[in-house]
Every structure is written in structure tokens, then in C-alpha cells.
Amino acid sequence: MKLSGRIGRIKPSATLAINAKANELKRNGVRIINFGVGEPDFDTPQNIRNAGMESISRGLTRYTAVGGINELKDAVCSTIRADYGLPCGRENVLISCGGKHALYNLFMTLLDPGDEVIVPSPYWVSYPDMINLANAKPVVVPCSEKDGFILRPEALEKAITPKTRLLILNSPSNPTGKYYGHAELKALAEVLLRHENVLVASDDIYYRILFGGRKWVSLGMVEERLRDRIFTINGVSKSYCMTGWRIGFLIGDPAVIKAATDFQSQVTSNAASISQWASVEALSGDQKPAMEMAQIFEVRCTRVMEIIAGLPDVTCAPPDGAFYVFPNFSAYFGRKFGARTINGSLDLADFLMEEGHVAVVPGEAFGEDNCIRFSYALSDEEIEQGFDAVKRALEKLS
Ligand SMILES: Cc1ncc(COP(=O)(O)O)c(C=O)c1O
Structure with a gap:
């Protein structure tokens, strides 16, 4: 066939x-x-499982708003305010079926055929395929072991062309576990400020698992002038041992979030209602x-x-x-x-x-x-x- x-x-x-x-x-x-x-x-911690079971008992088992329940959007906004120190409103948030789905929604919403997406390597296996599915072109930029597998500003500058639409940053990284600290992000921000058409997908799915007393930092936290161009991908899968519940978030510019929500409305509709209620507890309940x-x-x-x-x-x-x-x-x-x-x-x-x-x-x-x-x-x-x-x-x- x-x-x-x-x-x-x-x-x-x-x-x-x-x-x-x-x-x-x-x-x-x-x-x-x-x-x-x-x-x-x-x-998955017991309080989160209980919240899922309770949502079933309460009959919260029907379609929800396509972009997610307000209670979860509010919990995501509180997390962004607390952990990123950045403003966030419901209009900035789309709830999807996992971080992977959030990324795919973003690619399908932003990318046209011929658009280039800069993917620093080593990269998470799914990025190039998802970019291909959106008919765009992954531009792989090798990062060396001696640089700790971190994208250098010179390499970013060299990879940018008039067709570049998006840069993907993943910190801490799958597969290397490396993270972009303040200085590394500032250096990349300087390059990005010179190229105003380049947007950023910041895949922060592992952001709560940091070692050596490292404090969470992301691009939007180090450079205010880039904030409108950054899309954050996050979720509950890795931080709360909820890989099977399938809840991820896309956070960013309201017009893009609305368009991505429209896209999701024709593909999957809302993420599972039960998982959304469990995720409210994950984000707002006991963090121990x-x-x-x-x-x-x-x-x-x-x-x-x-x-x-x-x-x-x-x-x-x-x-x-x-x-x-x-x-x-x-x-x-x-x-x-x-x-x-x-x-x-x-x-x-x-x-x-x-x-x-x-x-x-x-x-x-x-x-x-x-x-x-x-x-x-x-x-x-x-x-x-x-x-x-x-x-x-x-x-x-x-
Ligand atoms: C870097 C990275 N981003 C996104 C995801 C997707 O996470 P989810 O299970 O929430 O779709 C993964 C999962 O392995 C990952 O490693």
C-alpha cells in the first residue's frame, strides 16, 4: 500500500x-x-494518584475546554511565576497530551515548508522527525564534548540564515544532562538579539532535576527583550513521575497559543480530563x-x-x-x-x-x-x- x-x-x-x-x-x-x-x-506520588481518582468519583470525566481546564492553567501560571519569576496568564498557556504533543503543536503552528529550525546536537531523538513532519528543515549544529555539549554563540551565529525560524534549546538535556547556566544563556541571547526573526523553543521538561545546588535559569529569565519570542515546553511527566498521564504545557505569546489551541482542537481536542485534575495536584500540592x-x-x-x-x-x-x-x-x-x-x-x-x-x-x-x-x-x-x-x-x- x-x-x-x-x-x-x-x-x-x-x-x-x-x-x-x-x-x-x-x-x-x-x-x-x-x-x-x-x-x-x-x-506517581500518592496525593497525585488520589486527585486523579477523586476526579473520576466527582464525574469530571467529560470533554474539557480544548486548551485545558482553568484550574490547571492557573497552576501552570503560578509555577511559571514562582520558578521562572516571569509573568504568565491563562492566555499564555495551552495544555496538551505531554511535552511531545506541546512541541508538535508549536512546530505545526509556526513552521512553513522551507523554514529552518536549528537543532543543537546531541539532541532529543524526536526533534528532527517532528520538524520533518511539519515540512520544515532541521539544521543540526554539532556541539562538542569539550564545550560540555553546550551550543556556543559563534556556532549559533553561523547557523542562522534568512530562513531560520526557530532555535531549540533543551536544558537540562536529554541525552547529556548538561544545562545552560546564566553566562551561556546570556551569550546566546546576544546573538538572538541581532536576529529578530528567530524564535526559541525552550524544552524545559527536566528543569526540576538539577544537581550541585544549581538554580533554575532559562533564556527569558536572563534577557527580557527576548521574552516575546520564547516558547516554553514543560510538563509533569519527568518532574512528577507522570509519564503515563500525558500532560504537557506550551507557554508563550497569546496569538500563537490561540492558533496552537485551534490546531489541537482539530487533532486531539483536550488532554485527558482526569490527568489534568491530577496535574493540578502535582503542581499545587506537596512538592516533597x-x-x-x-x-x-x-x-x-x-x-x-x-x-x-x-x-x-x-x-x-x-x-x-x-x-x-x-x-x-x-x-x-x-x-x-x-x-x-x-x-x-x-x-x-x-x-x-x-x-x-x-x-x-x-x-x-x-x-x-x-x-x-x-x-x-x-x-x-x-x-x-x-x-x-x-x-x-x-x-x-x-
Ligand atoms: C527532551 C524531552 N522533551 C520532551 C519529552 C516529552 O515528554 P512527554 O513524555 O511529556 O511527552 C521528552 C521525553 O522523553 C524529552 O526527553
Whole structure:
């Protein structure tokens, strides 16, 4: 059957082959330690689950306004005022089915064929495909490990053309865990001030998971003159262990929010009513579980970095937040095990699966083939056992 050209432009997920192999091994009774997970390994806090159940009991189970219930919009605005120190009204907020949906709504609302979107790499796997789906062009700008995978202002300046419509910033980043501090953002802001047609999509989905006492900062907080050009993507998935509830937010210019709401009205309508009520509790209720989770990730990150420091010939930019590390294994490329040669991150991921029984995501999926992404949303025991297995597998390569 003929499929649309649009579908043809989507790259099949690089993790699919890895997952298929993991499942095959599992069916044969092999225990796989999965470093591939992109979600916290904790349950949704009880107060949030109760709020969801209560909304069902109260019969709050029908269509809501397309752009979300006012109670949730108000809770989002309070969060933006408190955590970003920025003004926010209901007209600035669209509630969608997850951060991913919020991004897609934004791309479909802003981008025309031929428009360019600057995507610093390593990037979250979905950005280029979503931009392609909007018939626009991802312009990938490599960021080097020595710069901590942070976009440099010179690289941004060089990538901007008359066709540039949008820049994507993701801090802390999936896959690197790196974050843009005040100085880095100020330097980028100076470039953006010279290019008034360039808008910014700031994907802040991991903003509550920050380490080393870092304080949250984003572009709109460091440069007031850019505020009208910034669209913030956020949500409850990662901060409150609510990945399955599917609630995300788009925050920005009211005219764009209205247009994106109209777009959403013809595609999905409102996000699930029950999830919206649970999210009101997530944002306005007890914040202790979310803070404790971030602290646990920090402890794990410290341990993971210690372990990685003990892996021969592996380097790793230390994460500032989120729950990923993105070590560089390129020293192992060209090495052999039997008839097998490791020629890149896909080969290495495949080898680690077969010889170490650990699942990881190859860096190629994030636009950086030298690296492998490990998520440490795993128990301490699994982290120790998994990296032990990685070490033993690497020792087999010569
Ligand atoms: C950088 C980044 N942005 C957005 C999302 C989407 O989050 P959600 O599950 O809310 O759609 C993810 C999820 O993995 C992510 O890593």
C-alpha cells in the first residue's frame, strides 16, 4: 500500500532494533538490565494518584475546554511565576497530551515548508522527525564534548540564515544532562538579539532535576527583550513521575497559543480530563516527593560518574541534571571480538546487549555517534550490576 511522503520522512527509531533483541533474549530467559529507559523509576506520588481518582468519583470525566481546564492553567501560571519569576496568564498557556504533543503543536503552528529550525546536537531523538513532519528543515549544529555539549554563540551565529525560524534549546538535556547556566544563556541571547526573526523553543521538561545546588535559569529569565519570542515546553511527566498521564504545557505569546489551541482542537481536542485534575495536584500540592526524587538522581549520578571514571578509555561530560549520562566510547571503535568489529555506537550497543546483557541507546540516535546514552532511572543494585557487565564486555574487545 502506498504511504504518504510525510511518513516516509520519519526515521524508524534506532531503539527498536535494540528493544527487539532485548525482548528476544528475555524470551530465552536472559535477564537484561535496561539502561534505555526514559522515565523515572518511581511511582506517581500518592496525593497525585488520589486527585486523579477523586476526579473520576466527582464525574469530571467529560470533554474539557480544548486548551485545558482553568484550574490547571492557573497552576501552570503560578509555577511559571514562582520558578521562572516571569509573568504568565491563562492566555499564555495551552495544555496538551505531554511535552511531545506541546512541541508538535508549536512546530505545526509556526513552521512553513522551507523554514529552518536549528537543532543543537546531541539532541532529543524526536526533534528532527517532528520538524520533518511539519515540512520544515532541521539544521543540526554539532556541539562538542569539550564545550560540555553546550551550543556556543559563534556556532549559533553561523547557523542562522534568512530562513531560520526557530532555535531549540533543551536544558537540562536529554541525552547529556548538561544545562545552560546564566553566562551561556546570556551569550546566546546576544546573538538572538541581532536576529529578530528567530524564535526559541525552550524544552524545559527536566528543569526540576538539577544537581550541585544549581538554580533554575532559562533564556527569558536572563534577557527580557527576548521574552516575546520564547516558547516554553514543560510538563509533569519527568518532574512528577507522570509519564503515563500525558500532560504537557506550551507557554508563550497569546496569538500563537490561540492558533496552537485551534490546531489541537482539530487533532486531539483536550488532554485527558482526569490527568489534568491530577496535574493540578502535582503542581499545587506537596512538592516533597518531587524534590526527594531529584536528590536520589543526584546521588545516583555521582556514583555512575565514579564508575565511568573507572572504565578504561571512556570520557564523560558530567551531567548537571536529568537522569542520563552520555559517555564517549569512541576509543573502542575499530576494536574486535571474534569476527565482530565495533564500527560505531550501534555496533557497540548491539555488542553490549549480546555480551553484557545490558540495553543502552546508541548515540547515533541523538546525532553523536561517539557516545552511548545510559539512563540511571534504575535501582542502585541494577546500576552496579549493569556497569559491571559493561566493564566485563568491554574487556573482551581488543
Ligand atoms: C527532551 C524531552 N522533551 C520532551 C519529552 C516529552 O515528554 P512527554 O513524555 O511529556 O511527552 C521528552 C521525553 O522523553 C524529552 O526527553
